[in-house]
Amino acid sequence: MASDNTSIFRDDLLRGQVGLITGGGSGIGLGISELLASLGMHVVIASRKPEHFDTARDRILAAGGSVSSVALDVRDVERVRAVVDDVSNTHGRLDLLVNNAAGNFYAPSATLSPNAWKAVVEIDLYGTFHCSQAVYPVMKAQGGGRIVSASMTLHYRGWPQMAHATAAKAGVDALTRTLAVEWAPERIRVNAIAPGPIPTEGVRKAFTPPADSGIPDRFAAADARMDAYAQERIPLGRWGTPADIAQMVAYLASPAGDWITGSIFVVDGGEWLARQ
Numbered sequence: 001m002a003s004d005n006t007s008i009f010r011d012d013l014l015r016g017q018v019g020l021i022t023g024g025g026s027g028i029g030l031g032i033s034e035l036l037a038s039l040g041m042h043v044v045i046a047s048r049k050p051e052h053f054d055t056a057r058d059r060i061l062a063a064g065g066s067v068s069s070v071a072l073d074v075r076d077v078e079r080v081r082a083v084v085d086d087v088s089n090t091h092g093r094l095d096l097l098v099n100n101a102a103g104n105f106y107a108p109s110a111t112l113s114p115n116a117w118k119a120v121v122e123i124d125l126y127g128t129f130h131c132s133q134a135v136y137p138v139m140k141a142q143g144g145g146r147i148v149s150a151s152m153t154l155h156y157r158g159w160p161q162m163a164h165a166t167a168a169k170a171g172v173d174a175l176t177r178t179l180a181v182e183w184a185p186e187r188i189r190v191n192a193i194a195p196g197p198i199p200t201e202g203v204r205k206a207f208t209p210p211a212d213s214g215i216p217d218r219f220a221a222a223d224a225r226m227d228a229y230a231q232e233r234i235p236l237g238r239w240g241t242p243a244d245i246a247q248m249v250a251y252l253a254s255p256a257g258d259w260i261t262g263s264i265f266v267v268d269g270g271e272w273l274a275r276q
């Protein structure tokens with residue numbers, strides 16, 4: 001079953017707005033950056049890997065979008081603050097933060113090293129907090145803003161060998177609800193999106209279980225097998241795409257999202273409900 005990801009939004013919907021997208025140069029983050037830029041937003045792509053910048057920037061510029069890029073590891077709180085200061089000084093505002101940067105891999109909990117636990121929890125959870133806290137004064141001063149964080153669905157039931165990531169994303173859900181209530185007086189809307197399986201290169205790398213783990217491989221290498229998996233296991237019968245997630249981000253960034261805060265939107269074709 002094909003996906004129809006034609007944008008439903010008008011071209012200038014987000015014109016005049018500025019968005020900071022962590023991990024916005026590849027995979028789902030790139031899809032988010034591209035859609036937001038196509039709707040008129042100036043997109044600042046923050047990435048640990050500068051090699052992602054050029055391709056992302058070229059694609060967005062070629063499509064007529066406005067984009068800049070900055071090197072950022074969301075674990076580095078001082079650097080996070082410096083980047084947010086720089087964006088707000090350069091553009092005079094910051095309307096949207098997308099906490100998309102994540103680091104995940106399969107590893108047995110019994111032997112997960114302290115540093116491996118720390119690496120994932122610091123990127124997924126601490127990074128989301130550092131970035132959200134850094135944008136707070138800017139958004140407060142300008143009378144409001146939007147924060148959208150990447151969550152997941154694997155912690156709704158349990159997912160072997162993902163203790164670090166599931167714990168971190170459960171924390172992101174809690175943070176989303178708490179910040180939503182705490183920062184509502186400043187008109188900062190805080191929401192999250194829990195994507196289902198979207199086989200980008202990075203996601204496939206992070207979520208391919210070791211061959212001897214006994215964990216079902218949702219991204220089995222053969223594409224024919226992948227199609228069969230989608231048809232058997234995903235109620236809506238297809239894999240997700242970065243555009244599926246990007247459209248939800250655009251909705252939340254738009255005036256349609258004015259009365260939405262503290263929500264976690266599952267965008268997964270029904271996968272987690274049907275998971276065996």
Ligand code: COA
Binds near residue numbers: 103104105116117
């Ligand atoms: N299995 C077990 N442990 C792993 C691992 C794996 N696949 N990958 C990393 N680790 C451990 C390392 O061994 C290290 O622990 P140690 O010092 O005890 O050996 C610790 O995690 C940190 O690894 P390192 O590579 O130094 O950290 P990093 O900060 O450069 O990167 C990640 C950590 C998680 C971001 C890295 O796995 C990564 O770059 N992943 C790709 C991006 C990604 O996951 N995207 C998510 C898409 S959903």
